[in-house]
Amino acid sequence: MPLIDMPLEQLYQYQGRNPLPTDFDEYWEQGLHEMKLTNAQVELVPSSFQVPHAECFHLYYTGVRGARIHAKYVRPKHVQRPHPAIISFHGYTGRSSDWSELLSYASLGIAVFAMDCRGQGGLSEDVGNVKGTTHNGHIIRGLDSKPEDLLFRHIFLDAVQLAGLAMNRTEIDPNRIGVIGGSQGGGLALACAALEPRIRRVSSYYPFLSDYQRVWEMDLAKDAYQELRSYFRQFDPQHTRKEAIFTRLGYIDIQHLAPRIEAEVLMAVGLMDTICPPSTQFAAYNKIKAPKSLELYPDFGHEHLPCFQDKTMQFLLKM
Template sequence: MPIIDMPLEQLRTYQGTNPRPADFDEYWERALAEMRTVDPQIELVPSSFQAPNAECFDLYFTGVKGARIHAKYVRPKHTMAPHPVVVMFHGYSGHAGDWSEKLAYASLGFSVLAMDCRGQGGSSEDVGGVKGNTHHGHIIRGLDDRPDELLFRHIFLDTAQLAGIAMELPEVDPDRVYAAGGSQGGGLTIACAALEPRVKKLAPIFPFLSDYKRTWDMDLDQEAYSELRTYFRYYDLLHEREQEIFEKLGYIDIQFLAERIKGEVMMIVGLMDTICPPSTQFAAYNKMNTKKRLVIYPDFGHEYLPESSDRTMQFFLE
C-alpha cells in the first residue's frame, strides 16, 4: 500500500500530538454560553434562483460578536413536513457553492442549509477587531489576542448555531439534522456535531483543522497549513514560544472536540493526503466515542474522491 504517513495499523490507534489546553472544556462551555445569549434575528430572503422542485432562500442570522452570517437554504416543494435537513460546510477560503448542487437532496425530500464562513469567499460578515496578524490565514487569526478571540472559535460557533436554527424550522424534523463537508468543511462538520450534539449523522471528508503540531512535525505546513510557518517567521523567529502557540491552537483543534459527538459518523479519508495528513484525521476519528465507520481510499489524496458524494447521500438515507 502507498504510504506518506504512518502505517495503517498505527493510524488506527494514533491519539494526536498537539497539546490539549488544560481548560479546554471550560473554554467551550463559556463559548457556548455566549452563543446562547445571541439573538439570531433570522431573515429569509427569496433568491433570484428558483427551481421547479424547491424553494431557494438566502438565510441570514447574527452570530457571536454581532457578525451577520449567510447560508443558502433550499427547501423541497411538495414534501410533507417534517423532513430531514443537511447542513453543509465548504472548503477553506471558499463559499456555499451553487444552488444547483443542493437540488439532488431536495428531490429526495431533504432541505439543505449551506453556510458561508465569515471572512471567506461568500457573503458572511467578518467583524474583525483582533490584535496581531490579519494578513494570511484564519487559523492564526486572533492568536496574539485572548483565546476567546480566535477566529475559528467564532466559525465553530456559527456552525453549531446554524444547526440549532435548522432544528427550529417548522418544516424540519429536529431528529433528522445531518452535517457534511470536505476539508475545512469536514473539520466544521465535526465541530458542528460536537458543539450541537443533537446532530444525528455527520459525514466529514478528509477533515482540516486537526492536530496542528503533527502537520508541523511532518513539514507539511506548506499548503492549507502554510500560515503556521508564516506566523513563526513573523512572530516567533527562534521558536521560543512554540509550546505556548500550539497549546493555544489546541482550543480550535477538532480532535479535542470529537469526543463530544453523539451522532453517527461516516468519515472518509485518503491515505495519500499531503494537505491534511491522514494521521491528523485519525487523531480526531480515534477520539470519537459514538457509532462510527471509516471509509478509506488508499490511493487518493486531498482531491475529488469518486463515489464519496453518493456514499454520503446513501448514509443519510439509511
C-alpha cells in the same frame, strides 16, 4: 503501497500530538453560552434562483461578536412536514455550493442549509476590525489575543448556531439533522456535531483543523496550513513560544472535540493526502466514541474521492 505518513496499523492507534488546553471544556461551554445569548435576527430572502420542486432562500443571521452570517437554504416543495435537513460546510477560503449542487438532496425531500464561513469567499462578514472579508489567515487570527478571540472559535459557533436555527424551523424535523463537508467543511461538520448533540449523522471527508503540531512536525505546514509556517517565521522565529502557541491552537483542534460527538459518523481519508495528513485525520477519528465507519482511499490525496458522495447520500437517507 507508498507511504507519506504512518503505516495503516499505526494510524488506527494514533492519538494526536497537539496539546489539549486544561480548560478546554469550560472554554467551549462559555462559547456556547455566548452564542445562546446572541440575538440571531434571522432574515430570509428569496433567491433569484428558483426551480419547480424547491424554494431557494438566502438566510442571514447574526453570530457571536455581531457578524452577519449568510447561508443558502433550499426547502423542498410538496413533501411531508416536518422533513429532515442537512447542513453543508465548504472548504477553506471557499464559499457555499452553487444552488444547483444543493438540489439533489431537495429532490429527496431533504432541506439543505449551506453556510458561508465568515470572512472567506462567500457573503458572511468578518467584523474583527472592518466588515467584509479577510479570506484566509484564519487559523492564526486571534492567536496573540485572548483564547476566546480565535476566529475559528467564532466559525465553529456559527456552524452550531445554524444547526439550532434549522432545528427550530417548523418545517424541519429536529431529530433528523445531518452535517456534511470536506476539508475545512469536514472539520466543521465534526465540530458542529460535537457542540450540538442533537445532530444525528455526520459525513466528513479529509477533515482540516486537526492536530496542528503534527502537521508542523511533518514539515507540511504549507498549502492549507501555510499560515502556521508564516506565523513562526514572522512572530516566533526561534520557537521560544512553541508550546504556548500549539496549546492555544488546541482550543480549535477538532480532535479534542471529537469525544463529544454523539451522532453516527461516516468519514473518508485519502492515505496520500499531503494537505491534511492522514495521521491528523485519524487523531480525530480515533477519539470518536459514537458509532463510526471509515472509507479508505489508499492512492488518493486531497481530491475527489470516487463514490464517496454517493455513499454519503445513502448514509444520510437513513436518518
